[in-house]
Amino acid sequence: MNAFFIAGTGTDLGKTHVACALLRAARARDLSVDAFKPVVSGFDPAAPEVSDPARLADALGRPNDWARVSPRRYRAPLAPNLAARAEGDILRMADLVADCRTWLGSRAVDLALVEGAGGVMSPMTDEATNLDLMVALGLPVLLVAGSYLGTASHLLTALEVVRARGLAVAAIVTSESLDAPNLDQTIEMLRAFERATPIVAAPRAAEWDAAPLVELLLG
Known part of the structure; x- marks a missing residue:
């Protein structure tokens, strides 16, 4: 089984957009x-x-099947730990790690995706971040960035942090931001600073075909 953790350099950059396109492209194969x-x-x-x-x-x-996809769901549009607390719940990293490991251990598929919440350093519990969950699972990372002005700094910072914790970055996906600089120009700029990892463009169009990303990840 090929399993990847989908992480973002920030919040609302298109992690789910990328994950959905990747799943559909893999199913098409x-x-x-x-x-x-x-x-x-x-x-x-x-x-x-x-x-x-x-x-x-x-x-x-x-x-x-959305309830099985996300077993822990909270109403407030806040960091998960704050949203949980608003409903009288407390998130613990040990529980989140156990949930993920149980799910991964019960899968027998060609491609399994675990999607985080928010950015790499977003709080998940009162004491741990998204990165702590990523490290505990140890999966190769599919890092999703935006294409807005300033994305280069956010992406390169996230790469440094992720690699410093010993995680492998399988690919970078630049998800098109609205009212942002030209997507192709942004990717060309990013490639000048990051040569070790493939960078793939993800237009916001609903019909974006992620087949090249499937080929890159799975061969």
Whole structure:
């Protein structure tokens, strides 16, 4: 099984957009896939169909399976630890790690994706960040960046932090930001500073074909 952790250099950059396109492209090659987002905040139980878990479930071909994709769901659009606390819950890193390991251990698929919440250094619990979860799982990282002005600094900083903790970065995906500089020019600039890892463009178009990314990750 090929498993990857989808992380972002920040919040709302398109992690789920990239994950969904990757899942659909892999399924188009008749590969078996699955996805897991261990915790999600900003979840409206009255409209689950617009949530990230529902989008991932739809990309898996199981549109009603969003509860299994994300077992820990909180209403407030806050960092997961704060959103959990607003509902009288306390998130613990040991529990999140156990959830992910149990899920990974029960998968027998060609491609498994674990999607984080927020950016690399976003708080997940009162004492740990998204990066701590990534390190505990030790999966190769698919790092999603934006294309806005300033993304180079955020991406290069995230790369330094991730690599300093001993994690491998399998690929970088530059997700197109709205009202941002030209996507191709942004990628050309990023490649001048990061030559060790492939950088793939992810246009915001819903029909974006992630087949080249599947080929890159799975061969």
